[in-house]
Amino acid sequence: QVQLVQSGAEVKKPGASVKVSCKASGYTFIDYYIHWVRQAPGQGLEWLGWISPNNGATIYEQKFQGRVTMSRDTSISTAYMELSKLRSDDTAIYYCARSRVGTGYNNDYWGQGTLVTVSS
Amino acid sequence: DIQMTQSPSSLSASVGDRVTITCRASQSIATYLNWYQHKPGKAPQVLIYHSSTLQSGAPSRFSGSVSGPDFTLTISSLQPEDFATYYCQQTYRTPITFGQGTRLDIK
Numbered sequence: 643q644v645q646l647v648q649s650g651a652e653v654k655k656p657g658a659s660v661k662v663s664c665k666a667s668g669y670t671f672i673d674y675y676i677h678w679v680r681q682a683p684g685q686g687l688e689w690l691g692w693i694s695p696n697n698g699a700t701i702y703e704q705k706f707q708g709r710v711t712m713s714r715d716t717s718i719s720t721a722y723m724e725l726s727k728l729r730s731d732d733t734a735i736y737y738c739a740r741s742r743v744g745t746g747y748n749n750d751y752w753g754q755g756t757l758v759t760v761s762s
Numbered sequence: 763d764i765q766m767t768q769s770p771s772s773l774s775a776s777v778g779d780r781v782t783i784t785c786r787a788s789q790s791i792a793t794y795l796n797w798y799q800h801k802p803g804k805a806p807q808v809l810i811y812h813s814s815t816l817q818s819g820a821p822s823r824f825s826g827s828v829s830g831p832d833f834t835l836t837i838s839s840l841q842p843e844d845f846a847t848y849y850c851q852q853t854y855r856t857p858i859t860f861g862q863g864t865r866l867d868i869k
Contacts, residue, residue, distance in 0.1 A: 677858070686863040687806065687849055703857045737805055746853050748796040750817065752805035
């Protein structure tokens with residue numbers, strides 16, 4: 643069965659970086675985009691961007707340009723999201739989710755979420 | 763960016779009620795509108811995709827429709843497990859954007 647399993651919770655200081663992993667199983671990794679979505683406390687869902695595991699192409703939400711880097715390792719079917727220059731308002735649950743390649747597809751499987759806490 | 767305006771932001775209802783949630787996009791998104799259910803401590807789950815297609819495994823009491831610029835999620839008869847937050851999402855163009863959410867509480 644399809645699974646996306648994320649790395650564990652992180653606590654970081656302001657200005658630091660965090661790297662969250664998302665290991666895929668149960669499907670062909672390169673056939674689906676991996677998206678990253680976050681939810682800050684008391685807030686809604688916010689899309690950060692996606693990566694194509696096939697060729698490494700990325701699209702980032704402009705708000706995160708310069709701070710976010712999405713990457714993948716196809717040999718272990720794992721995607722990564724690194725967020726740098728962390729601020730307190732980056733405290734959130736970060737989710738990975740897959741979608742079919744192309745425009746207009748939904749996120750049908752999600753990881754369990756990774757809590758990132760930014761605190762001095 | 764395409765803005766998604768969802769209403770209401772919160773809603774109180776009883777088991778057995780019929781509930782509708784609406785989402786409007788700031789520009790045309792064709793039918794590239796999805797609906798998600800999100801419960802605390804769990805990952806979001808897609809209920810409806812392409813405006814009106816029921817996701818495999820989602821209960822048939824959930825339905826989606828579109829009329830002009832308005833997309834609607836309807837729950838025909840609320841069940842206790844339906845109390846959650848619901849989000850619309852457009853995937854017509856990047857950046858992908860979500861509505862602000864509708865929190866559905868027990869009356």
